[in-house]
Each structure stands twice: as C-alpha cells, then as structure tokens.
Amino acid sequence: MTTGLLIVQILNGLQLGILLFLVAAGLTLVFGVMDFINLAHGVQYMLGAYLAVTFVSLTGSFVLGLALALAAALVIGLALEFLVFRHLYERDHLDQVLATFGLILLLNQGVKMVWGAAPLSVPVPAFLAGNVALMEGILYPTYRFALIGAGLAVGALLWFVVEKTRTGMLLRAGASNAPMVSALGVDINKLFMIVFAFGTMLAAFAGAMAAPILSVEPGMGDNILILAFVVIVVGGIGSIRGAFVGALIVGLVDTLGRSFMNDLLRLFMSAPSARAAGAALSSMLIYLVMAIVLFVRPEGLLPAKGRA
Amino acid sequence: MTLKFSLSLGAGLFALGIAAAQAQEPIKIGVVSVLTGPAAALGQQVRDGFQLAVDQNGGKLGGVPVQITVIDDELKPDVAVAKVKGYVEAAKADFVVGPVFSNILGAIAKPVLDSGAFLISPNAGPSTMAGKACNQNFFVTSYQNDQVHEVLGKYAQDQGYKRAYIIAPNYQAGKDSLAGFKNYFKGEIVDEVYAPLTSMDFASDLAKIASTKPDVVFAFLPGGLGVNFVKQWSQAGLQGKIPFLSAFTVDESTLPAQQDAAVGLFGGMTWAPNMDNPQTKKFVTDYEAAYKIVPGSYAQQAYDAAMLIDSAVKAAGGTGDKDKLRAALKKADFTSLRGKFKFNTNGYPIQDFYLVKAAKRPDGKFQTEIVQKVFTDYADPHAKDCALK
Numbered sequence: 114m115t116t117g118l119l120i121v122q123i124l125n126g127l128q129l130g131i132l133l134f135l136v137a138a139g140l141t142l143v144f145g146v147m148d149f150i151n152l153a154h155g156v157q158y159m160l161g162a163y164l165a166v167t168f169v170s171l172t173g174s175f176v177l178g179l180a181l182a183l184a185a186a187l188v189i190g191l192a193l194e195f196l197v198f199r200h201l202y203e204r205d206h207l208d209q210v211l212a213t214f215g216l217i218l219l220l221n222q223g224v225k226m227v228w229g230a231a232p233l234s235v236p237v238p239a240f241l242a243g244n245v246a247l248m249e250g251i252l253y254p255t256y257r258f259a260l261i262g263a264g265l266a267v268g269a270l271l272w273f274v275v276e277k278t279r280t281g282m283l284l285r286a287g288a289s290n291a292p293m294v295s296a297l298g299v300d301i302n303k304l305f306m307i308v309f310a311f312g313t314m315l316a317a318f319a320g321a322m323a324a325p326i327l328s329v330e331p332g333m334g335d336n337i338l339i340l341a342f343v344v345i346v347v348g349g350i351g352s353i354r355g356a357f358v359g360a361l362i363v364g365l366v367d368t369l370g371r372s373f374m375n376d377l378l379r380l381f382m383s384a385p386s387a388r389a390a391g392a393a394l395s396s397m398l399i400y401l402v403m404a405i406v407l408f409v410r411p412e413g414l415l416p417a418k419g420r421a
Numbered sequence: 422m423t424l425k426f427s428l429s430l431g432a433g434l435f436a437l438g439i440a441a442a443q444a445q446e447p448i449k450i451g452v453v454s455v456l457t458g459p460a461a462a463l464g465q466q467v468r469d470g471f472q473l474a475v476d477q478n479g480g481k482l483g484g485v486p487v488q489i490t491v492i493d494d495e496l497k498p499d500v501a502v503a504k505v506k507g508y509v510e511a512a513k514a515d516f517v518v519g520p521v522f523s524n525i526l527g528a529i530a531k532p533v534l535d536s537g538a539f540l541i542s543p544n545a546g547p548s549t550m551a552g553k554a555c556n557q558n559f560f561v562t563s564y565q566n567d568q569v570h571e572v573l574g575k576y577a578q579d580q581g582y583k584r585a586y587i588i589a590p591n592y593q594a595g596k597d598s599l600a601g602f603k604n605y606f607k608g609e610i611v612d613e614v615y616a617p618l619t620s621m622d623f624a625s626d627l628a629k630i631a632s633t634k635p636d637v638v639f640a641f642l643p644g645g646l647g648v649n650f651v652k653q654w655s656q657a658g659l660q661g662k663i664p665f666l667s668a669f670t671v672d673e674s675t676l677p678a679q680q681d682a683a684v685g686l687f688g689g690m691t692w693a694p695n696m697d698n699p700q701t702k703k704f705v706t707d708y709e710a711a712y713k714i715v716p717g718s719y720a721q722q723a724y725d726a727a728m729l730i731d732s733a734v735k736a737a738g739g740t741g742d743k744d745k746l747r748a749a750l751k752k753a754d755f756t757s758l759r760g761k762f763k764f765n766t767n768g769y770p771i772q773d774f775y776l777v778k779a780a781k782r783p784d785g786k787f788q789t790e791i792v793q794k795v796f797t798d799y800a801d802p803h804a805k806d807c808a809l810k
Contacts, residue, residue, distance in 0.1 A: 328648030
C-alpha cells in the first residue's frame, strides 16, 4: 500500500510541478529576456481560467472552449502590452512592480465585476472524466494524467522553439545580453512583444487547464505567482530548462512534504507535536529549498548562459 | 355617508402618517461586510439579505424609515476599525449589523459598543464574546461558531463511525473547528490534517484518504478551499464511497462552483432554503428574484437581523429609549426564517441545528436541504461565563 501511495503522491507532485512550469516559463522569459518584473503574470493565469469558464459553457466543448480562451487571453495580453507594459520597459524595477501590482488589484476587481465574487468551475471534459487504475485499488484521475501529458507536450514544444528556431536563438541571446542583441540590429521591441504574448498564452493555458480541478475565483493567481517566483529563483532566471527543473522540484517537494512529513516526524515525536511541527515544516519546505539554492548557487540551478 | 366618512378619515390618517414619518429621524444602520477579495461572495449575501428585508418593509423597520450605510471591511481588521469608528462617530448610528468574520468582529466590537450603538452580528459568533466578553448591547443572529462543527461530530458519533479523517486550514478557526468536532466524536482519529490556507491542490490528502480508508471524513474548508477539495474529491472517485461531513465547505456560496460534485455531501446548519415554513418560501423566492442566486445561511441570518430590529423598534416605539429597545431586542419577538428563535442571556441564540445535504433542484440550481435534526434548543456552553442575566 505504501508503494502505491508513494506513486500517487509522486504523480501529484509531477502534476503540480507541470502546472507551475507553465506559469513559471512565461514569467522567467519575460523576466529574463526583458528584465521586466511582471507581477501581473498571476492574474493572466486567472484570466485564462475565467475565459475558459465562459467559453467552455458557451461552446459546450472543452477543447473548443480552451482554444477560444487562449485566443481571447492573447488578445487581452497584447492589449495590456500596448496600453501598460510597453511604457514600463525602460523604467526601473520599482515602477514595474508598482504598476503591475496595480494591475493585479484592477483585474482581480475586474473579474469580480464581470463574473461575480463566488467561485466558479469548469466541468472535466467527458472524455477525460473517470479514473485510471494504477494498481490494485489505486485510482488516479484521468484528467490529471492529461494535464501532465499536455504540460510535457508544451514543455517539449518550448524546448524546440527555444533551442532550434531563429526566434528561440534571439530569445536566448536576449536573455543573456539584451542590449547586445539590440545593437546587432534586431528589432528588440518586436522580440519583446513576441515574448510577452508567448508568456501570456502559457499563463492562460495553465489557468484554463487548472480550471477543471481548481476553483476559479478572484485572487487565484496570487498564490501561484509566489510559487512561480520560487520556481524561477530555484531554476535560474531566464532559463526555460531551469523553470522546468525548478517547477518539478517545487512540485515534488511540496507534495511529498505535505503527505509524508507527519509520518516522518512521528518516528521520533509524539503524534500531536508531530502534527503541529509537520504542518508548519511542510508548508515552509519549498522556501527552505529556495534558501538553500540561493546560498549554494545564487544564480539558480540551471541559469541562462552568460547570466551567472 | 359612512363610506365617504371612512374614506376621508383614511386619507386623513394616511396624511398624518406621512407627516409623522417626515418628522421622524430615520434609524441609522451601518452594515459592515466584506465586499472585496475572495470572501466577498459571503459579504454580498449579508448585505443583500439585510437589504431585502428592508425593501420588503417598504424601506422601513418597525415603521420608521431606515438609512443604511454599507461599509466594506475588506477583511482587514485595521481597515474595518478605521471605517467603522469613523461611521459610528459621525453618523451617531443606532445599529451596526456585521460582520461576516470573527476577527473583524473582534476589531470593531469595542468602538461600536463604546459609541452606544447596538451591535448585531449576522454571522460571526466567537466564543470570547459569548463568555467573559459578552455585552448587553451585542446580539448574534447566527450561532456560536463551535456549534456548527459540533453538529457534525455529534452526527458522526451517533452514526457509530469508528475512524475519522479530519482536515482544516492551519489557523485558529481551523483548530477550533477540529476541536469542536472532537468534543462529540469519540472514535479514533486516523489523521488530523492542517492544510496551508493557500492550498489549491488536495490531491496528496485525497490519496491518503483513499489509502487509509476511514469510516468518515470531516472537513472545515471554507470558500475556494472547499470548492477545490470537493471537486477533487469527486474526481478521485471518492464521492459516494466514504461519508463526507463538513462545516462551511458545502453551502450556497460554494455550490454554484462545486455543482454535481457536491451532491449528497453533508453539512451542519440552523437553516436551509428548503425549510418548510411560509416565511422561508417567500424569502427564497424574493431573494432569487432580486439577486439571481440561491440564498445561503449568510443571507438568511442578515435577513433575521433586520427582522429582529424591525420587531424591537416597533415594540419600543422608536430608538429613543435604549433600555426599552434592549429589552425588546432580548425578547426576539419576530418571525425567524428558522421558525424557532430565542436569545440566551449572552445574546446568542438558543436554537435547533440540523444535518443538511447538498442537492440539485428540479430547476438545475443547487442548494442545501435539511436531512434531520441533530441538536434541539442547543445553547452554547460559554454562556455560563457571561455575567449578564
């Protein structure tokens, strides 16, 4: 039974990691390439989820709704880039933090005005409902497998784009030294727009994919934003590979910590104190990991080349 | 001649009535509720439930026009104190109705009560203000917080469940909740889990539940936490397999998101929208017509708070004599949506508690429905620490 539980918890950790990767990938690109701190990345994730709610219920199909939600998120993302972000690229980090924090407040309140304050949800698509029996008596929801699969596919696509295409080459170059890329005659503003649009789509994709398992509510992006920042600090800023590895580490550490910390502590503590210490310790575990990484490798585990 | 006479008499009285109303100072009521952030869904119910009662009474309570000021406490104690203090001092408020959360109540109770206004809580019912810190001008139209959790503990014990898995967020209310459950449940606690307040994914907890196979699960996971847990509970294939009891986890504020995943799950409450009395039928119909959602306990308790004020102002003939008004409030001589309602010495209700179950109505909307009575005329134990008689 314990092996079965361990397998399920590892899958859960992977799945959380994949979700974090989708959010963190966009964040790390924007941060790494554009040197732009986008706190509003979390609300873009939230927007993706809300748009999925609307379009899935309008079309009655999850896949079609997802596609429309992504398209709508892209349009909103580009509008935001044009109206707000574009004017912040040259400003210092404090201005960026303030302005994007303002966007968080605005959009959290905005979705409440449009969709209401009560949590919403998206039904699991019928063809992915149900469970897969991993072993005797151990079930795992099919949708979560699909989420892991979709995340890995997006990860592979990202790797291909970043490593094998010209745009990807420019991205990597931009992450290492943006002024030099600009000096070599690349239209840096266009590059920034592509990066930004890409990041928005990834965040919205994560939000839409999470909508069937998580509650869709104002402020849902704020928690995941903090985790995404932990991921990119652990993984190394500006590095997609780093975001992937960091996300999996954070996802696994958080999930396994929460499920096994109590039992571990109970080996040498009384049950009530193990419970209290376990709850406290498991919720700070990922921050401990981040602190250790910062201490040992301040540039992150897999930093973008030339940035360390 | 008789007809003519009575008509003119009627018109005269009517005119007199208008003149009296115009001369009368309106009752000033501050409604303190959370209207921003994820908890706003609850705060809106409190605001709307109170407003509905006033609207049904033609803008008056106890025959006197009311002037309602809605204050958003933002679920931040410091913000709440600043706003409420400013309001009660400037407006010389007669009543403050609110808030939703106990930590906000703790912050605003002193400034409100010091100003001489009556404080009526339509939801928060902390143990402190039921016991030593009780106040003659403080009334609660909901319940004492612990009682709701005890309903489920008592039910689990009565059902003969032996092994329970219990889970709550890692903060004070979560600890109080599980303690309340354990007051009545005497079986084995398989695991007692305190999840971070920011939890989104309960997959690891659900995997543990599936592997430890408890007889019953008790959860206190308010708001979005509960939406996530319940959806994932059903996706993990646990729905219908293990009995699920909860407090503030499956109610009218979360059901629109949980939908079919929550059907059949149990909760504890003092009222449900299907309660069989005419006042509830009218309330639910009017509320749904006005606000397009099914009202939950938050709206119901705020509505009762308005009806309580209505009865007291009527009996005391206005708000001028505070002692008379207080005596009238204590009598609770109004038609509660719950049917039975009376106050204990500490200003908290003595009332019945029910096991409720989430169900889908024929029109496709979701609501909780009463299954059975768990406690009759249940008074909170803290009243003995209260000096009021």
